[in-house]
Amino acid sequence: xxxxxxxxxxxxxxxxxYHVLKHVLGAETRFLWHGDRDCRGFDLIVLxxxxxxxxxxxxxxxxxxxxxxxxxxxxxxxxxxxxxxxNGFQILQEAGLLPGAMLRNRGLKFICxxxxxxVERAVPFSRAYAAGDVLRIPIAHNEGNFYAxxxxxxxxxxxxxxLFRYCSPAGELTDQWNPNGSLHNIAGVMNEGQNVMGxxxxxERASExxxxxxxxxxxxxxxxxxxxxxxxAR
Amino acid sequence: MMVRIxxxxxxxxxxxxxxxxxxxxxxxxxxxAQEVRQGKYxxxxxxxxxxxxxxRAEVETIAARVLSNPVIESYRIEWPxxx
Numbered sequence: 074x075x076x077x078x079x080x081x082x083x084x085x086x087x088x089x090x091y092h093v094l095k096h097v098l099g100a101e102t103r104f105l106w107h108g109d110r111d112c113r114g115f116d117l118i119v120l121x122x123x124x125x126x127x128x129x130x131x132x133x134x135x136x137x138x139x140x141x142x143x144x145x146x147x148x149x150x151x152x153x154x155x156x157x158x159x160n161g162f163q164i165l166q167e168a169g170l171l172p173g174a175m176l177r178n179r180g181l182k183f184i185c186x187x188x189x190x191x192v193e194r195a196v197p198f199s200r201a202y203a204a205g206d207v208l209r210i211p212i213a214h215n216e217g218n219f220y221a222x223x224x225x226x227x228x229x230x231x232x233x234x235x236l237f238r239y240c241s242p243a244g245e246l247t248d249q250w251n252p253n254g255s256l257h258n259i260a261g262v263m264n265e266g267q268n269v270m271g272x273x274x275x276x277e278r279a280s281e282x283x284x285x286x287x288x289x290x291x292x293x294x295x296x297x298x299x300x301x302x303x304x305x306a307r
Numbered sequence: 308m309m310v311r312i313x314x315x316x317x318x319x320x321x322x323x324x325x326x327x328x329x330x331x332x333x334x335x336x337x338x339x340a341q342e343v344r345q346g347k348y349x350x351x352x353x354x355x356x357x358x359x360x361x362x363r364a365e366v367e368t369i370a371a372r373v374l375s376n377p378v379i380e381s382y383r384i385e386w387p388x389x390x
Contacts, residue, residue, distance in 0.1 A: 131376055138373075167376065174378035176316075179323050220320060220379060254323075 074098075074300040076117040077105040079145070079161075081136045086122035086158065090277045094119070097280050098293050105141055112144030116300040117154045120145070120161025122213070122275060132175060132216045133163035142168055154197070154296055155269040159214055162261075162271030171264055171271045172229060173221035178214070179254030185213040187286065188252050190260045190274055191240040194233055197299035198263065198270045201291035207244045208237075208288035210274040212252060212260075217273040219255035219262075226256055237261030237272055308357045310366055311385040314375045315346035349374055357387060 076094045080087045087104065095102040105112065112118055125136035136142070142164075149155045149170055157165040165171040178184060192199050192206040202208075221229065229235055238258040241250045251258045253273075261272030276289025316322045322344050329343040351369070355362055363386070370382040 130374070134373070134376070166378075174376050176320065176379065177323050179321075181323055181327060218323075222319070222378070254321075 074100040074116045074297050075114060076100050076102045076119065077112065077115045078102065078119045078121055079105045079107065079141055080121075081107045081123065081125035081139060081164075083125045083127055084121050084123035084160070086160075086275065086277060089275075090119050090121045090158065093277045093280045093290070093293060097290065098297055100293075100297060105144075107136070107139040107141045110140045110144050112141070112148040112153075115148070115153065116303070117156065117296055118145055118148055120155070120157040120164050121277075122159030122161060125160055125164065128160075128216075131167070133160060133165075133167040136160075136164045137167040146170065149264070149269050152266065152268050154299070156198070156296070157269075157271035158275055158277065159212075159217075159273055162273060163216065165269060165271045170269050171262060172225055172234070173219050173259075173262065175214075175216040175273075176218040176220050176254070177216050178218050178252070183213075183215040184217070184252050185211070186252075187211045188260075188274065189240050189242050189244075189250065190237040191244050191246070193235055193238060196236065196263065196267050197295065198267070198292065199236060199295055200298060201295040205244060207240060207242065208274075208279070209242075209286045210276060210279040210289050211286075212274050214253070214273055217253045217255065219253075219257075219259040219273075221256065229259075229262060230257070232265060234263045234265065234267075235259055235261070236263055236270060237274070308353045308355065308387045310351050310353055310357060310387060312349040312351065312366075312370050312374055313346060313383045313385070314349070314370075314380050315344055315382075316379055317381050320379045347374070
């Protein structure tokens with residue numbers, strides 16, 4: 074698998090993500106600069122977490138106009154895998170590649186702690202998990218309160234585009250275990266083509282036992298397998 | 308010419324910041340402040356008179372595509388007074 078991690082001014086999870094892809098998974102990985110337009114030749118492009126452009130205006134609002142996003146858009150249109158983590162998710166929403174928008178957390182606090190999320194489906198992004206698996210994985214955000222108009226939420230649910238939901242350690246979806254007020258406890262969604270996915274929790278911070286959880290590692294392994302399958306089918 | 312743009316959350320979207328402000332005002336005794344909605348205000352100094360439809364369309368595009376997120380926000384443009 075050839076993976077790229079995009080670096081925007083203000084990205085701060087770029088090196089963590091690069092480390093997991095390259096050293097934990099052993100994938101061929103390189104950084105893409107926000108000024109690069111050419112995203113060809115990769116199997117996976119990751120938009121990492123951070124505070125691109127200082128979160129000025131709205132989270133992800135300025136990064137989405139970076140030259141690299143033209144390349145990411147073309148790459149996604151051709152079916153390439155695009156993963157947005159935290160700020161990367163917000164950028165993909167601003168770019169219109171993923172549905173919804175993030176409001177400020179309902180408690181008005183930046184939340185940085187481990188939460189539990191439930192895997193809703195086994196798709197290319199999650200094939201190394203089983204539907205219903207509960208992951209312990211950290212979040213770190215101020216704007217993670219997923220919102221979309223009711224008709225859009227209905228469509229997301231009907232299409233099975235919700236991949237992760239905040240839940241209790243036993244997998245129950247109650248408001249008590251919803252850290253930020255997200256509608257339908259949504260923590261991660263896909264586009265209709267299921268090749269673009271955004272999630273607020275940080276799988277790259279939960280991919281080594283020394284960090285207290287390896288629950289995020291299988292997300293990257295899922296992509297590794299999915300890419301391998303695609304190559305085999307060619 | 309100066310054009311002013313106001314961006315606010317749509318009425319259907321909950322505004323946690325505005326609600327917190329309203330509660331604080333109520334605690335301070337301003338009981339008539341029943342609802343507070345927080346928004347953003349932009350001033351753009353524009354080279355040109357902002358009279359032609361093309362110029363105005365450009366400002367509309369900036370407000371709709373950049374300054375606001377149509378999923379959660381709406382905008383209002385205050386054009387400079389004629390004359």
